[in-house]
Amino acid sequence: AQSVTQLGSHVSVSEGALVLLRCNYSSSVPPYLFWYVQYPNQGLQLLLKYTSAATLVKGINGFEAEFKKSETSFHLTKPSAHMSDAAEYFCGTLTGGGNKLTFGTGTQLKVEL
Amino acid sequence: DTGVSQDPRHKITKRGQNVTFRCDPISEHNRLYWYRQTLGQGPEFLTYFQNEAQLEKSRLLSDRFSAERPKGSFSTLEIQRTEQGDSAMYLCASSLDRGRENEQYFGPGTRLTVT
Numbered sequence: 001a002q003s004v005t006q007l008g009s010h011v012s013v014s015e016g017a018l019v020l021l022r023c024n025y026s027s028s029v030p031p032y033l034f035w036y037v038q039y040p041n042q043g044l045q046l047l048l049k050y051t052s053a054a055t056l057v058k059g060i061n062g063f064e065a066e067f068k069k070s071e072t073s074f075h076l077t078k079p080s081a082h083m084s085d086a087a088e089y090f091c092g093t094l095t096g097g098g099n100k101l102t103f104g105t106g107t108q109l110k111v112e113l
Numbered sequence: 114d115t116g117v118s119q120d121p122r123h124k125i126t127k128r129g130q131n132v133t134f135r136c137d138p139i140s141e142h143n144r145l146y147w148y149r150q151t152l153g154q155g156p157e158f159l160t161y162f163q164n165e166a167q168l169e170k171s172r173l174l175s176d177r178f179s180a181e182r183p184k185g186s187f188s189t190l191e192i193q194r195t196e197q198g199d200s201a202m203y204l205c206a207s208s209l210d211r212g213r214e215n216e217q218y219f220g221p222g223t224r225l226t227v228t
Binding site: 036041042043044045046049092094096098099100101102103104105 | 119156157158169204219224
């Protein structure tokens with residue numbers, strides 16, 4: 001069954017530092033992978049998605065992710081963290097024939113001055 | 114495009130009461146999904162509709178839960194005889210039907226607290 005695993009439930013970075021949030025997938029078929037962000041008491045907003053067109057995917061707010069088949073990874077990065085990036089981030093994959101999203105447990109990003 | 118909307122945003126109810134939530138998807142989207150998110154977890158799939166047809170239900174959706182999408186537009190999720198374990202954020206999402214490239218857009222959620 002297709003699934004994703006997020007390593008690190010909490011990540012803390014300084015403002016201006018590199019952000020790296022980890023996601024590994026398990027899939028017997030080429031996966032469709034997504035990163036969503038959730039601010040407190042809000043729904044999920046799509047950051048970016050991988051649909052096999054390109055291995056390096058650029059998203060909104062300066063985020064990008066690289067699909068690495070050899071490492072079964074789809075880590076999310078941002079060169080320079082901003083205070084407004086503090087939120088919870090979810091990696092997800094389409095399962096059930098593309099009918100539903102299966103999410104990881106989430107990573108809470110804290111940005112410190 | 115006003116996005117996905119959900120009503121109410123917050124609901125506090127006593128154990129044993131029935132509650133109903135509403136979701137209005139993006140107008141041209143024919144797929145509508147319900148997810149449940151408990152504290153510290155990612156959202157978990159509950160059910161989805163294509164137009165008015167409910168095509169899949171998760172095992173999480175017990176007999177006390179029922180979802181409808183009568184005219185293929187808005188949807189309602191009803192929970193009967195609520196239990197404390199039903200306390201969660203209920204998220205609705207919608208998408209076009211584009212096979213595996215379905216991009217789901219989420220609403221702000223309804224936070225249910227059962228006391």
